[in-house]
Amino acid sequence: MDEAVETAIRLFHARGYDAVGVAELGAELGIKPPSFYAAFGSKAGLFERALHRYAAGEANIFARAQAEGGGVAAVIERTLMLAARIYPERNGVAGCLVLDGARNSADPEACALAEALRRTGISAIRDFIAGEAPERAGALGDFVAIAMRGMSAAARDGADEATLTAFAAMASGAFRRELAAEG
CATH class of the missing domain: 1.10.10.60 (Homeodomain-like)
Structure with missing residues (x-):
């Protein structure tokens, strides 16, 4: 099995x-x-x-980044940088199965299954961010989720690790600025 x-x-x-x-x-x-x-x-x-x-293993990059400890900005930066390393094509596979496995699927059950895991992931990110920025955890969590979806799609379209790493660095900087604007 x-x-x-x-x-x-x-x-x-x-x-x-x-x-x-x-x-x-x-x-x-x-x-x-x-x-x-x-x-x-x-x-x-x-x-x-x-x-x-898949989601319970090494592909859960947020959990991996969070396990290393640190504040919200550091964990989010590690999450995005890890996505930049993992998402590029390796052995004919690119992106994230949870984010892209049912993209544009005609099967509503498959879409619902993937969406449920995406929502669980976004909730975990929002909950973590809420520890430092409770008023903006939703918006900041959405920022991270959208960045990761974009990175996954870009990897499936051929973006390499260098391109994704440059994006992750810019997104991390933007996240830090938004987090600091919290108060």
Whole structure:
């Protein structure tokens, strides 16, 4: 089961939810459709497992940045810099599965699954920012979330690490200025 979820992560991350079919998933996993449905319930069921595994691991860059400690500005800067290192294409995969795996999907269930994890991530960022800037945590959290979505999309469009690092540095500077304007 773990290997199946890892395979699904790789496929969904590389090509997006809609571009990966049940037949392809079954072939990659070495199982026939009845076994696939018995194991995962649906393609969306496997996508949900893949999203949760992905988000619980090294891909949760905010949690990784936060674990190193420090104030809000330092953690946000680490988050953006880590995104700049992780998001560029490696082995045919770029961007973030949670942010981009269901982008433009025609499947409302897949979109809802990804959106739920995005909202959880944004809430964690806002809650952390609220420790220093409670009045503006929503706006500052949205700034970080939009920056990360943009970086993920740019990486999928071919932006390299140097380009994303330059953006992350500028975004971090803007974040610091906005945080300082708090009071």
